Amino acid sequence: MIHRRNYEKISLREKDIVYYLQRTGKSSTKSTRKALTSDLKVQIDRMEKIAHKLFEPKGIFKIYRAAELPIRECFAEAASIALAIVTIGSSLPFEANRLMNSGNYVDGVILDAFGSAAVEQVADQVNNEINEMVIHQNLEYSKRYSPGYCQWGVQDQKVIFRKLPGEEIGVTLSDGFMMNPIKSVSFAINIGKNIKKSRWELRCKSCEDRGQCTYRMY
Numbered sequence: 578m579i580h581r582r583n584y585e586k587i588s589l590r591e592k593d594i595v596y597y598l599q600r601t602g603k604s605s606t607k608s609t610r611k612a613l614t615s616d617l618k619v620q621i622d623r624m625e626k627i628a629h630k631l632f633e634p635k636g637i638f639k640i641y642r643a644a645e646l647p648i649r650e651c652f653a654e655a656a657s658i659a660l661a662i663v664t665i666g667s668s669l670p671f672e673a674n675r676l677m678n679s680g681n682y683v684d685g686v687i688l689d690a691f692g693s694a695a696v697e698q699v700a701d702q703v704n705n706e707i708n709e710m711v712i713h714q715n716l717e718y719s720k721r722y723s724p725g726y727c728q729w730g731v732q733d734q735k736v737i738f739r740k741l742p743g744e745e746i747g748v749t750l751s752d753g754f755m756m757n758p759i760k761s762v763s764f765a766i767n768i769g770k771n772i773k774k775s776r777w778e779l780r781c782k783s784c785e786d787r788g789q790c791t792y793r794m795y
C-alpha cells in the first residue's frame with residue numbers, strides 16, 4: 578500500500594536555519610557572511626513569515642519486500658525496504674530564486690535555508706511514521722539513506738521513482754537524476770531483524786570518506 582501525506586505544520590528552530598546558511602556555498606562570500614551575521618535574527622524572523630506561506634509539505638512512501646527491488650549492497654541484509662519521496666513544493670524555491678536574481682540576495686539565501694531545513698523536517702516526519710510501523714512489527718529499522726550517498730549510485734533515483742508515483746506529490750526526476758522541485762528528498766530505510774548490526778548500518782566505521790563526511794553517523 579502506498580501512503581500519501583499532506584502536512585499542515587512545519588516548525589523550525591532558528592539554529593536549523595543558521596546551520597543551512599553556514600552550509601550553503603551561496604553565502605560564502607565575505608560580504609554576504611558579514612551581512613548575515615550583523616542582522617541575522619531580524620532577517621530570519623522576517624523571512625520566516627514568508628517561508629511558512631510558501632511551504633507545501635507532502636510525502637509518499639511504501640514498504641517493499643527486498644525481492645521486489647533490484648539486488649544492491651544497500652538492500653542485501655534487509656527483509657524489506659521502505660522507499661520514500663518528500664517535498665516542500667516549488668513555491669519556496671521559485672521565490673528564493675526570484676529574490677536572488679532580483680538583487681535581494683540575502684533574503685533569497687535565507688529563504689533557501691528555510692527550504693532546506695523544512696524538507697528535512699518533512700523527511701523526519703515520514704521517517705518517524707515508518708519507524709513506528711516497523712516497531713509495531715517487532716522489527717528493526719536503519720537510519721535513512723539516499724541515492725548518491727555512501728556508494729549507493731545516484732542513478733538509483735530511478736529505482737525509487739519507478740516504484741513510487743512522485744508526480745502525485747508534484748516531484749519529477751530529470752535525466753540527470755535531479756529531483757524537481759529542488760527542495761525534495763528521496764530515501765530508503767532498511768527493515769529486518771538485525772538491521773542495527775548489519776554491515777550496511779555500520780558502514781561509516783570502514784568508510785574512506787568518514788574524515789570529511791558531514792553525514793557520518795558516528
Ligand code: SF4
Nearest residue numbers: 727781784787790792
Ligand atoms: S562516512 Fe558514513 S555517511 Fe559518510 S559517506 Fe561514509 S558511509 Fe556514508
